[in-house]
Amino acid sequence: MTKKEDDFTSIIDIDKLIHEPSRLLILAHLYVVESADFLFLMHQIEMTAGNLSSHLSKLEDAGYVEIVKEFLDKRPHTMVRLTKIGRDAFNAYRKSMKRIVDNLPGK
Amino acid sequence: MQQNINLKELERKAYTSYHEDGLLDLFLGLGIIGFVETVFFNMTSTASIIPALAIVFYMVAKKKITIPRIGHVRFSQSRNPHIILLQGLLVLILLLGLIFGLLVWRTDASGETPFWMKIVLEKYPHLIVGLVGVLLFCLTAYATGIGRFYGYSALTLVLFVGGWMFGIQAKRIALLFGVAMMLAGVVLLIRFLRKYPETKEEISHDKEGG
Numbered sequence: 470m471t472k473k474e475d476d477f478t479s480i481i482d483i484d485k486l487i488h489e490p491s492r493l494l495i496l497a498h499l500y501v502v503e504s505a506d507f508l509f510l511m512h513q514i515e516m517t518a519g520n521l522s523s524h525l526s527k528l529e530d531a532g533y534v535e536i537v538k539e540f541l542d543k544r545p546h547t548m549v550r551l552t553k554i555g556r557d558a559f560n561a562y563r564k565s566m567k568r569i570v571d572n573l574p575g576k
Numbered sequence: 577m578q579q580n581i582n583l584k585e586l587e588r589k590a591y592t593s594y595h596e597d598g599l600l601d602l603f604l605g606l607g608i609i610g611f612v613e614t615v616f617f618n619m620t621s622t623a624s625i626i627p628a629l630a631i632v633f634y635m636v637a638k639k640k641i642t643i644p645r646i647g648h649v650r651f652s653q654s655r656n657p658h659i660i661l662l663q664g665l666l667v668l669i670l671l672l673g674l675i676f677g678l679l680v681w682r683t684d685a686s687g688e689t690p691f692w693m694k695i696v697l698e699k700y701p702h703l704i705v706g707l708v709g710v711l712l713f714c715l716t717a718y719a720t721g722i723g724r725f726y727g728y729s730a731l732t733l734v735l736f737v738g739g740w741m742f743g744i745q746a747k748r749i750a751l752l753f754g755v756a757m758m759l760a761g762v763v764l765l766i767r768f769l770r771k772y773p774e775t776k777e778e779i780s781h782d783k784e785g786g
Contacts, residue, residue: 498590500583502651503650505590506647507647508646508648511647
């Protein structure tokens with residue numbers, strides 16, 4: 470495979486689940502902490518509860534995040550953490566994007 | 577929503593937003609006031625309890641005020657090297673203080689306190705306390721990324737050098753600094769409470785996305 474074909478394949482192979490901006494932000498925030506609860510993510514990412522919930526469900530289905538529901542002081546509490554699969558996928562996504570951007574002509 | 581993703585900046589933002597509440601400033605200020613007050617009245621045994629009490633109240637306030645408003649977060653190992661560095665330096669400073677104290681105590685007991693040490697301790701207590709304060713606040717600001725601690729460092733320098741120049745007692749300067757820090761904490765807390773009102777409704781993840 471030539472270098473140009475390889476770069477083209479990299480674009481096609483980009484993980485589209487991560488590439489969506491909101492989910493990318495969620496993963497980036499979870500990447501830098503050990504775990505965070507739903508409310509903390511909502512404030513940090515500035516997203517509505519419904520939107521965040523919907524994106525988290527997709528990430529959970531892909532096995533990228535682990536969601537643990539518990540009760541603290543009789544109030545529901547959702548802790549979210551990045552799984553090993555999610556961390557690896559995020560790292561792979563960063564590498565792919567960097568390779569694509571680095572190979573763009575013009576600089 | 578943010579458009580640029582800088583992981584280091586995200587980590588710093590997550591960490592500093594957790595200390596936006598001013599509770600650290602408030603209880604540190606109160607701790608300093610309590611400590612200085614007890615030293616003023618020669619209640620040295622009580623003085624040691626004050627910092628411990630401030631830590632307990634800080635932790636309770638964090639749980640009751642901050643977490644219900646901005647949520648809970650545990651930080652990753654990558655931030656720990658900075659904290660370990662800070663802890664190491666604090667231990668080093670305490671050890672140096674202890675060695676210096678022992679040196680003063682020993683030489684004083686034998687009546688052979690070196691001349692330079694007498695000069696330093698009696699004439700420049702402001703500068704010693706001020707220098708330690710500047711160092712501690714700078715280290716805290718560097719290790720935690722909380723920028724306002726550089727401000728406290730500068731304030732320490734100005735107050736203690738000013739106090740030395742105008743002949744104001746070091747204890748009074750420390751008290752003034754504690755009050756300033758406490759007031760800054762109150763202002764930050766009020767701002768935090770306005771920015772993040774506590775929600776009565778339960779906010780948590782719903783698998784259906786709502």
